Amino acid sequence: MQRKKSHDNTRFKFIITGLVIGAAAGFVVALFRLLIEKLLDFMKYLYMHPTPQIIIGIVIVSIIAGLFIALLVKQQPNISGSGIPQIEGQLHGDLDFNWWAILWRKFVAGVIGIGSGLFLGREGPSIQLGSAVGQGFADVRGKSGADRRVMIASGAAAGLSAAFNAPLAGTMFVLEEVYHNFSPLVWMTSLASAVAADLVSLNFFGLTPVLHLVYLKTMPVYMYWHIILLGILLGLLGMLYSKCTLAMPRVYALTHLSRPLQGLIPLLLVIPLGLAVPDLLGGGNSVILSFGAHVPLLWPLIWMFVIRFVFSMISYGSGLPGGIFLPILTLGAVIGGVYGVFMADMGLLPRVYIMNLIIFAMAGYFAGIGKAPFTAILLITEMVGSIKNLLPLALLSLTAFTVTDLLGGAPIYEALLSRLVLPNQLGRLHQPVRFELPIFAGATLDSAQVRDFQWPTDSLLVEIRRGDDRRIPHGDTVLRAGDTLVIMTDERHQRDVRKVIEKVAEAPET
Template sequence: MWIDRKIRQLLRPKPIAIVEACSIGVVSALAAVGLRQSVAWLEAWRLDLAGAFPAWIVLPLIGIVGGYLSGFLVERFAPEAAGSGIPQVKAALGYVPIALDLRVAVVKWLSTSLSLGSGFALGRQGPTVQIGAALAAQLSRWTDTSPTYQRQLIAAGAAAGLAASFNAPIAGVLFAIEELLQDVSDLTLGTAIIAAVVGGVIARTLGGRGMVPDLSQLPIHFALAEIPLFIGLGILAGLVGVCCNRSLLASLKFYRQRFRDRSLAIKIAVAGGVTGILALLSPYALLGTQNLQDFLIVGDINWQIAGEILLIQFVLCWVGFGATAPGGLFSPSLVLGAALGDAIATGLQSCYQAGICPTNLVLSSPTVYALTGMSAVFSAITHRPMFAIAIVWEMTTQFDLILPLTIGSVSAYLVAEQLFPGSIYQHLLTSRGIEIDRPDLAQRRWVGLTAADLMQRSVETLTCDTTISAAVTAFANSSHRGFPIVDDGKLVGILTQSDLSNSQQQDRQTSISTLMTQRVIVVSPQDPLTSVLHLLDRHQIGRLPVVEGNKLVGIITRADIIRVEADLLNSTVSPFKTRPEPSYLVYRTQSPATGRGRLLVPLSNPQTADILLRLAAAIALEFNYELECLHAIVIPPASHPAETEVDLTASRQLCDRATALGKVLGVSVHTQVRVTHHVATTILEVINDRHIDLLCMGWQGKTSTPARIFGNTIDTAIRQAQCDLMLIKLSDKLQLNLPVNELLAPNSSLDALMRLTHLNRWSIPISGGPNSEYALQLLPALTSLSRAPEIHLCQVFAPTQSPPDLHNLQMAADFICQNLDTMPTITPLYADTIATAAIDFATSKQCDAIILGASRESLLQQTVRGNIPDAIARGANCTVIVVRKADRDSI
């Protein structure tokens, strides 16, 4: 007992947290120092080559090669490592499924070394944040921590990485708490502080000084009369920050449009070549980021040189950041701020000497203005003034700078927030469709759920005196698969069906106390949902008793958690009610697994099953997919799926039709019938279990469910399915069935199938983006159902837009010509309402089908001018096919 007590004391959370925080600090610091040294070595090598050989050849060539290798590593091994890295960490901490692990850390380290060493005007601090967070995430997996504690360790790793890069532990903690995690609990704050301090100390010991030169010999002083000048500098810095943020977002959009069909490696290589060419325009651009910053802070320069550096650095940052090259914005923003401060100070000095400024002008050293400008521009870009003040103050260790840093940073922040609300990282996430700073109500309720919110308070229990015979009767009369054992209101054990199965040799009048499991995994009512999920997964159990002390107050089952997010989508359903059990498989047929992917077709309406299967089979043949056909039998919520008797006659007929179609076309078809309470969650179960690549669903063209676009089932699938989606609304003339024996007839089966489809004239509204491209990719398969397809391309423009940009239309036409050997018609349309124009165009061309792409947000949340796919599908009399590509891209 003494040994067991000592072991438990050693394994208490706080000592473990301290050890883990120290380990994270050490590893993050070593990675940061290694990255700093590798970038410095590659920069020196690049400049040596530029001195030994013609610079106009060496610099662009190194930029191209280094950029290509960097992009290749990211694209091939870890797409999550593209760009700065801070948005990825911010999203991961916001419960967005983005990978952070050792693979990401290694690729980020190598790719950042290559990109920065080849001349990109970006910083290593953002990548170091992601590297530290990724290493911390990997450590948390090795030590098997809960998801909540894992987030705290990731934030600590980010803080340690930033502290090691700047030699600024306080700034690292502020950034992790203020920007990333937004949590100031004792454990979170303590873990981040320990990791940041350890990281900062090791980085200072191994890597020397930080990013600012020694200022002990320089005069760091100012007069109170200069406060208006610091305010003016802050205002200008706010304008520069707003301009920088807007231009960076514009550069990302520019690269996405111009390099849409190019790989990431090509895109970064082109940016590297342009960076090398631009570096030739100014000798100061040849300096490394560290040397350039030192030059701006302590160098004797004039306002023309400072302005030149400001302009060139701005353009270089625009070029590199838009290509999503591995590299951050911290160093470029500090250089921009130093250049702005120098330009202001030296410009005022020149005006004073020329007699333009008042004779009583008081002006301190340009170094003070350079450092104030650094803090102010940094504050304007990140919208974190306290972090900006702390980072410059810690790097300089000059307490006298606090007042000008505060004035400049706060002024810049107020201007930037007024003109461009939100930091650049928030806007980067928003541009990818990720909203974590302003989640909707369902998301807030989902993330904030606790065990008390989910548990069933009315719990069926047994006592220690219950006999085995009585327990068997209790299991037979209940849908539960486990009963808590309670003695005097206290939880003493749990009895499961597996425990009873081991009692066949015992007397039926024996007490169940000899069978029950006494070491029970429990949670408290305050435990978050993430901890509940962790325990269920780690111990592979189906239920968790909820206790206060030893008193049983409720129970949580897997079914309660599986249904919670789906129900939260409907605001009229309480998220805390008892959830039904998962679906139960009652019938299955399997064919040989010959395809390279799977296409799921839920079958419900026998009147449309054949044509829906025919369309799905055409795509399966084109992409070498197997067909997975699902029929769900819905039962009342009070019934248990595994214990309810159902009639399989109609279900097996649908499965037989699917199998017969597969034999005719040579497509491998698997079928299954499941008993369920909710069709939508059953579809999601099958998608995960069978690794579905494409979901093909039929739609009636209307819904009776309030607040739903396509209905409960389809809306839930659109929102949560992690696969491609094709939604089909069939016209009345396509609703035709064939007898199974006619499908199996060897001579007439294909002709009979062709009679199912009258899709000869196709209308494709073009809008650009990945979903429109995916619609074009599916078109060759779908038009294989037509003997002589006619394709009409259209794009709707505003009546005031003249001339129209036909680039997307022309690209779509070229794709069709190459893949279908047919010439489509191109028609620009002018209208205020996109849906009406698309429907009228299809009607005028007498089209049989419309196929269009729409993003996840377009279908469910952030529609513009109404929900366009919904409006077209409801208003068109022909067949309408809406496709959505799964969002697998990284930030």
């Protein structure tokens, strides 16, 4: 008698796992988001009703808060920043953490730092909190390897979904930016987790989209040249944002404060800013929503961009636990406002379309900086609550992405990750040496991305020289004939490593 073929329920089990992780992560992130909003509202109230006693109290509490956060960061350095590079490193196998040590410290430090009014986003920390929940679930169940990575990734998707009420964008962000893998098991588990987290978050915050902006008229196709020009502007300013962000640790090093104590600087500098312009405090959610009621004139918008750009650098560059996700979207909205108002003042754009450009620019700026256009398109579609913008969103995101890519810009989170893992990788080399190899036309590496090649275990690609240009490599850097690779390895393995790489860098024999 023929036995019935057993049914493979692996995917079903992972979907259930995703739902459980998503529900738990959704609750953690929703509570995180709620506490930040309450604290930020309280701080804005204090700044709007200042007295000498209140100002002195804010200064004292800010110093205490800064010292407390410094203690948490010193205990667990991987809670600093957004947390997204740390998750990428964990999924790539370069980093690993104690999930509980990350979870509670990131939660507490994030609420205090972001809720104080700094120009930091809650989304990156929410993603790290979600991934910590996923890792905790995996560790409790004794999972390792690929199963553990899938659970961490699904928790990350849940974190972004709960932070923005955007389950599709949360899933796509994990696939496009964090995991770099579109396998069915990964996306199904992540989607289930993101949906569960969104359902939990909706019970806290309701059904209204996070950035509910409404435009009056759809922009006609014959005016899409504005989208191309705006995309170029966003790509150029996105490159500026990335370069400034990556340069900030060197700027802060000039203070001669230890890294954990550098957070005191923005916590004190935000006080006069809060007294002067309390409405600008925070990650920027309220700034974006204010455009729905009134778009300022050109010069106030330009000043708003300068203030938010500079203080975003100061806030994130300090290493405080907080992200750049929402600050990037806010800057994109302001840039869209500046462009739209300028063109309207010049008589080249009907004012009714300014709001359209503000919405589109949020996606374009994130696409240029994060190099994740699909996430950008889905995120703004879900956050604004309209699917009518897909074509202009795609066109603007693609334009900004292309401009940044042509200028050699790296995905911001991948560039930040390389700075985290490089010291560890170099530390594993007992007697580090470096050598250079050119890439010849027709070689295997010609026109290949860095991540397409399995580099030898004992090697590290530290630089790519292209003519007079020197580039820090990242995963999607395309290698070209004529490039010179600068590689570090251990002296004991130099010969073997060189031999492996020479095979794919030299021209094939004819």
